[in-house]
Amino acid sequence: MAPSRRPGGPSQSDEELLRSAREGDDQAFRSLVERYENQVAATVIGMLGPGDEAEDVGQETFIRFYRAMENFRGDAKLGTYITRIAINLSLKSLKRRQTWMKRFVSRDDEATVLAEPAMDGEWDVEARSRAELVHRAVATLKPEQRAVVVLRMLEGYSTSETAEILSVPQGTVMSRLSRALEKLEGLLGPQLGPEG
Amino acid sequence: MRGEMSEHREAMIRALTGEAEEQERVRLLARLEREPALQAEYDRLEAMGHTLSGGENPTFGPFFAVRVMHRLARERKAAVSMYESLRWTFARVALAGLVACVSLGVYNTIIASNAEIGSSAIESALGVPAENLETVYLLASE
Numbered sequence: 001m002a003p004s005r006r007p008g009g010p011s012q013s014d015e016e017l018l019r020s021a022r023e024g025d026d027q028a029f030r031s032l033v034e035r036y037e038n039q040v041a042a043t044v045i046g047m048l049g050p051g052d053e054a055e056d057v058g059q060e061t062f063i064r065f066y067r068a069m070e071n072f073r074g075d076a077k078l079g080t081y082i083t084r085i086a087i088n089l090s091l092k093s094l095k096r097r098q099t100w101m102k103r104f105v106s107r108d109d110e111a112t113v114l115a116e117p118a119m120d121g122e123w124d125v126e127a128r129s130r131a132e133l134v135h136r137a138v139a140t141l142k143p144e145q146r147a148v149v150v151l152r153m154l155e156g157y158s159t160s161e162t163a164e165i166l167s168v169p170q171g172t173v174m175s176r177l178s179r180a181l182e183k184l185e186g187l188l189g190p191q192l193g194p195e196g
Numbered sequence: 197m198r199g200e201m202s203e204h205r206e207a208m209i210r211a212l213t214g215e216a217e218e219q220e221r222v223r224l225l226a227r228l229e230r231e232p233a234l235q236a237e238y239d240r241l242e243a244m245g246h247t248l249s250g251g252e253n254p255t256f257g258p259f260f261a262v263r264v265m266h267r268l269a270r271e272r273k274a275a276v277s278m279y280e281s282l283r284w285t286f287a288r289v290a291l292a293g294l295v296a297c298v299s300l301g302v303y304n305t306i307i308a309s310n311a312e313i314g315s316s317a318i319e320s321a322l323g324v325p326a327e328n329l330e331t332v333y334l335l336a337s338e
Contacts, residue, residue: 055260
């Protein structure tokens with residue numbers, strides 16, 4: 001299955017833009033950013049939720065891609081390559097966030113109120129948008145499960161593409177997805193039907 | 197039991213995401229018809245899929261590409277600025293070293309010409325004392 005948020009845009013192919021960008025054409029690199037920014041946004045915001053942190057990781061994704069452009073051999077699709085950078089940076093950011101929270105909580109247990117957004121049964125669905133509900137529910141998942149849900153369910157990558165991006169076997173993708181959906185079902189199921 | 201549960205759930209996910217092969221899909225549909233509880237689970241999973249994939253497409257907001265290009269330009273400038281500052285520092289250290297060496301050489305040459313220390317210009321500049329048979333004999337006898 002192809003990713004659902006394929007960037008549209010100029011007639012130049014990825015290869016042509018990449019070649020020009022490697023030769024120092026900033027406009028070509030900017031076109032690549034414009035072409036893939038929504039895909040990166042879906043990954044990063046899906047992983048971290050909306051906010052400054054996601055914006056920073058999104059920018060950093062393209063800066064890393066710019067630095068690594070010379071090493072890109074074209075073994076994978078460009079979108080997959082950029083998504084891999086985005087997901088790795090998001091996982092690092094989540095790890096930093098969790099480490100910080102653990103330290104903070106160990107010093108003062110009352111600080112648990114600052115933990116990641118949690119869902120509860122009495123959540124006021126009407127007061128919040130569906131997107132926010134999904135973000136908050138996904139935020140309760142473990143990072144590795146979150147990555148699978150974002151890539152497989154939100155971005156529409158196939159199981160094999162998800163496995164390639166995360167460098168894990170396809171069976172691992174399926175089992176993580178199964179466990180994640182089970183948890184999400186418990187959180188979102190009672191509140192949202194198929195029509196929302 | 198747990199393994200079986202995961203297995204049928206994974207089969208349902210594959211069917212919902214269009215990755216199940218025809219044979220697997222037919223087998224699953226037949227099972228769903230037989231087991232209402234499983235059908236209910238399938239419906240819930242389908243609803244979950246709609247909920248997850250049906251949300252708004254998140255974006256970074258307008259002018260994201262411009263912000264990336266500005267950041268890139270800032271980082272490039274910072275890299276150039278660091279290179280330039282290192283070059284400036286090393287150039288001055290090298291110049292100071294050169295001046296010190298020349299000064300020492302000139303000083304030694306002046307001293308040598310006054311005290312008749314060196315036997316050649318290079319020895320004088322380096323401050324190496326001139327040795328002759330007489331001084332060597334004196335040193336040896338000490």
